[in-house]
Amino acid sequence: MVTVKFAASPIEQEDAFAVRRKVFVEEQGVPLNLELDEHDESASHFVVYEGMTAIGAGRIREIGDSIGKVERVCVLAEHRGKRLGKLVMEALEQHAAVTGMKKIILNAQSYAIPFYEKLGYIITSxxxxDADIPHRAMEKPIVGQEGKGPVHDSVPTN
Structure with missing residues (x-):
């Protein structure tokens, strides 16, 4: 079974970092000092697990004026094409809504723009x-989840 989980413990956060290192540092060649940054401490991290194995990750952080910034969304290569990125984004968006964020911004790698457009994001730049990879800024208003409480439990999927 696949679950998307708020990374509440240091072990779960390390699982997210391990997936990010595999995708961004090893696969895409992003320097480790750029991938793991000063925002990791304050961001809310989510991890996709297949059983007990971390296979995807993403983070969100509030940057002011009720704006959340989604970053580091990734899925291990062997698990792509299974709609797991969409599950990560849904968890991040729900977290944004229940914590009072009104808009999400993100910097999408250019090849991933169609993925984000299908989720309702629009290009704004x-x-x-960034890290020698072409990107475009995107954004989306967040509505409909206010008052439900922060996302901290696993979200099972098929």
Whole structure:
């Protein structure tokens, strides 16, 4: 069974970091000092587990004015194409809504723009380079989940 879980413990956060290192550092060549950054301590992290194995991750942090910034969304290569990225984004969006965020922004790798557009994000910038990878800024208003409480429990999926 696949679950998306709020990373409430140091072990769960390390699971998220391990997935990120595999995808961004090993696969995409992002320097480790750019991938693991000063925002990791304050961000809310989510991990996708298949059984007890971490296979995906993402984080969100509030950057002011009820705006959340989604970052580091990734799924291990052998698990892509199973709609797991969508599950991570749904958990991040729900967390944003229940914690009072009104809008999410993100910097999408250019190849992933269609993925985010299907989720309702719109492009808000020309292409730019980040860690030598082309990106575009995107955003989406968040509505409908206010007052339900923070997301801390596993969300099982099929």
């Amino acid at each position: 020309p292409e730019f380079m």
